[in-house]
Amino acid sequence: MSKDLKKNIQEYMAPLITEIGFAPVSRFDNAPEKHHPARICKNAETVIVFGIVVPRGMLHSPDYRLYFLHRTYHSVYMHLDELGLNLCNFIESKGNYMAVPIPTFAPLVYENMMPWGVLSLKHAAVNAGLGAFGRSGLMYHPEHGAMLRLGAVVTSAPLPGDQVIENDPCPKKCRACQEVCPSGAFDANGAFKKEVCLPYSTKHAIYPIALRDEKGLKHLERIINTAGYNYWLTCTECLRICPLNRRSPEKQ
Numbered sequence: 001m002s003k004d005l006k007k008n009i010q011e012y013m014a015p016l017i018t019e020i021g022f023a024p025v026s027r028f029d030n031a032p033e034k035h036h037p038a039r040i041c042k043n044a045e046t047v048i049v050f051g052i053v054v055p056r057g058m059l060h061s062p063d064y065r066l067y068f069l070h071r072t073y074h075s076v077y078m079h080l081d082e083l084g085l086n087l088c089n090f091i092e093s094k095g096n097y098m099a100v101p102i103p104t105f106a107p108l109v110y111e112n113m114m115p116w117g118v119l120s121l122k123h124a125a126v127n128a129g130l131g132a133f134g135r136s137g138l139m140y141h142p143e144h145g146a147m148l149r150l151g152a153v154v155t156s157a158p159l160p161g162d163q164v165i166e167n168d169p170c171p172k173k174c175r176a177c178q179e180v181c182p183s184g185a186f187d188a189n190g191a192f193k194k195e196v197c198l199p200y201s202t203k204h205a206i207y208p209i210a211l212r213d214e215k216g217l218k219h220l221e222r223i224i225n226t227a228g229y230n231y232w233l234t235c236t237e238c239l240r241i242c243p244l245n246r247r248s249p250e251k252q
């Protein structure tokens with residue numbers, strides 16, 4: 001394992017991002033077969049996950065919460081995609097390695113009309129020690145909560161993994177995200193239902209036009225990944241109410 005290359009990568013990325021973590025591919029045994037790192041990069045050995053924090057202030061803006069969320073998310077997605085590309089070139093310049101940048105948002109892969117990331121960034125982040133799953137189904141970093149937007153690179157370079165966080169990030173009795181959800185996206189056992197949340201919380205001007213009939217739905221993946229890219233968000237409730245997305249008391 002190349003400790004030196006890992007250090008080089010950390011130094012290269014440090015001024016550009018908020019957090020970075022490393023996950024050996026052996027930690028992805030439970031990933032769906034089509035979304036396993038080995039299907040993404042030849043001879044995959046390591047998934048490198050990095051994140052940039054987005055400002056909490058926008059969640060609490062009196063009048064413009066959704067406007068800021070829209071602009072911030074789509075700006076940071078493009079930025080993280082560029083950083084992923086640069087990191088791949090950096091890794092490939094250091095030896096006979098291959099590296100593949102994971103899209104921060106799209107292209108998405110549609111299976112049974114539901115969107116999936118090529119690689120699940122939140123599962124990759126947990127495997128790379130950046131955080132743990134909370135009851136909302138999101139990944140929570142110990143300091144930044146769910147305010148870390150993520151990018152990743154899968155590489156054939158074998159790099160030492162970071163320690164995984166085992167602790168449940170949620171306070172014992174908290175169910176605030178589930179109680180506040182206006183769409184009923186959590187079932188009676190608290191399991192998150194993506195198929196309920198997404199139609200409620202993401203909108204795009206093109207969806208009602210391009211996806212109104214069978215002909216459009218046949219090209220769902222292509223439409224969402226091209227014309228539907230800059231979607232609008234209509235719900236932030238689970239993010240806004242979560243205590244893990246507030247600053248820790250010692251930093252207030």
Ligand code: SF4
Nearest residue numbers: 181183197235237238
């Ligand atoms: S984004 Fe809104 S609809 Fe989706 S889970 Fe959170 S609170 Fe529910």
Ligand code: SF4
Nearest residue numbers: 134135170174177242
């Ligand atoms: S609102 Fe509460 S239960 Fe939901 S993710 Fe945040 S801390 Fe966990």
